[in-house]
Amino acid sequence: MTQVMNNKLRKILDGKGVAKDLKDLKEWSKVLNASRCGLGQTAANPIVSSLKNFRPLYEQLIQKDTDFDEGFDMKSAVQASCNYVGRVPNFNHH
Amino acid sequence: MSNLIKFKIDGVECMAEGGKFIVEAAAENGIYIPTLCNMKGVKPKGACRICSVRINGRLMTSCTTPVTDGMEIESESEEIRELRRSIVELLFVSGNHFCPACEKSGSCELQALGYYYQMMVPRFPYEFPQKGVDATSSKIIKDQNRCIFCKRCIKTIKDEEGRSFFAFRNRGHRTEVVLDPVMAEKMDDATAQLAMENCPVGSILVKEKGFDKPIGTRKFDKQPIGSDIKL
Ligand code: SF4
Ligand code: SF4
Ligand code: FES
Numbered sequence: 160m161t162q163v164m165n166n167k168l169r170k171i172l173d174g175k176g177v178a179k180d181l182k183d184l185k186e187w188s189k190v191l192n193a194s195r196c197g198l199g200q201t202a203a204n205p206i207v208s209s210l211k212n213f214r215p216l217y218e219q220l221i222q223k224d225t226d227f228d229e230g231f232d233m234k235s236a237v238q239a240s241c242n243y244v245g246r247v248p249n250f251n252h253h
Numbered sequence: 254m255s256n257l258i259k260f261k262i263d264g265v266e267c268m269a270e271g272g273k274f275i276v277e278a279a280a281e282n283g284i285y286i287p288t289l290c291n292m293k294g295v296k297p298k299g300a301c302r303i304c305s306v307r308i309n310g311r312l313m314t315s316c317t318t319p320v321t322d323g324m325e326i327e328s329e330s331e332e333i334r335e336l337r338r339s340i341v342e343l344l345f346v347s348g349n350h351f352c353p354a355c356e357k358s359g360s361c362e363l364q365a366l367g368y369y370y371q372m373m374v375p376r377f378p379y380e381f382p383q384k385g386v387d388a389t390s391s392k393i394i395k396d397q398n399r400c401i402f403c404k405r406c407i408k409t410i411k412d413e414e415g416r417s418f419f420a421f422r423n424r425g426h427r428t429e430v431v432l433d434p435v436m437a438e439k440m441d442d443a444t445a446q447l448a449m450e451n452c453p454v455g456s457i458l459v460k461e462k463g464f465d466k467p468i469g470t471r472k473f474d475k476q477p478i479g480s481d482i483k484l
Pocket of ligand 3: 287288289290291298299300301302303304305314315316317
């Protein structure tokens with residue numbers, strides 16, 4: 160679980176996060192309450208409490224104009240592969 | 254049956270011998286609490302947390318907590334179901350589980366719980382960790398992609414002197430349960446078979462066995478997991 164949360168945090172820190180990622184972090188931290196030892200049970204605390212107290216800092220980092228980050232641009236990817244094989248892209252059909 | 258005690262699970266009156274672990278006591282009363290790392294007759298460890306219940310506002314694992322008189326246990330609340338579902342999903346994303354190609358498919362407890370909780374796609378992103386397959390032993394294959402670290406093999410597969418064939422290696426997210434190469438040489442067919450059966454998932458496979466049970470005759474083909482307990 161800590162690994163999953165760490166990956167998510169990195170996504171946000173890389174500027175690829177969206178509003179839902181902040182919600183997920185908070186929601187997912189609940190799973191850790193079932194941990195066997197205190198170390199696990201408190202592992203999410205830094206994330207949960209910093210989200211609570213420093214929310215604006217997180218919000219600065221996330222993208223606000225989209226609710227999904229595709230990770231790549233379809234158009235430029237098609238263009239690049241078309242350039243490579245010498246075809247003309249037909250964007251109207253995509 | 255001398256010291257019978259009364260307790261409640263989700264408001265249902267139950268009776269069992271005092272001191273029994275909650276999972277067992279619940280089962281005797283026809284109530285199924287899912288388990289993964291727990292095995293009947295083996296000292297419970299409380300590793301997987303799938304059997305979590307709420308008692309007096311606290312989350313406890315029912316495989317390690319004995320019932321006491323008057324105990325009120327919360328097991329099927331939406332919160333607990335959601336927690337268990339999350340744990341199942343988490344186990345799927347933190348390994349590499351390609352069920353259709355897996356030898357244990359149909360008899361796998363993790364897969365069965367996936368069905369039980371009607372999991373479609375895990376809410377967590379797949380991690381696709383790099384994991385290996387150890388086929389150096391002449392008897393078994395240890396597929397790390399599917400290990401859920403339940404320790405059942407470590408606890409139950411031992412030689413006459415009580416030495417475990419399996420052990421932990423590394424820590425944190427690099428943790429692995431491995432077959433001890435020295436012990437591996439001493440492993441006989443019966444032990445290998447038992448190791449495969451005791452593993453809840455398809456991480457331990459007897460060599461040259463593969464898909465030995467046809468579809469339709471596997472453990473969870475006809476009845477979902479827990480059906481033997483539910484009233
Ligand atoms: S071990 Fe179980 S969950 Fe994993 S791939 Fe095999 S059948 Fe699926
Ligand atoms: S190999 Fe199987 S029994 Fe052993 S820890 Fe992994 S999942 Fe559990
Ligand atoms: S079955 Fe109770 S913690 Fe795994």
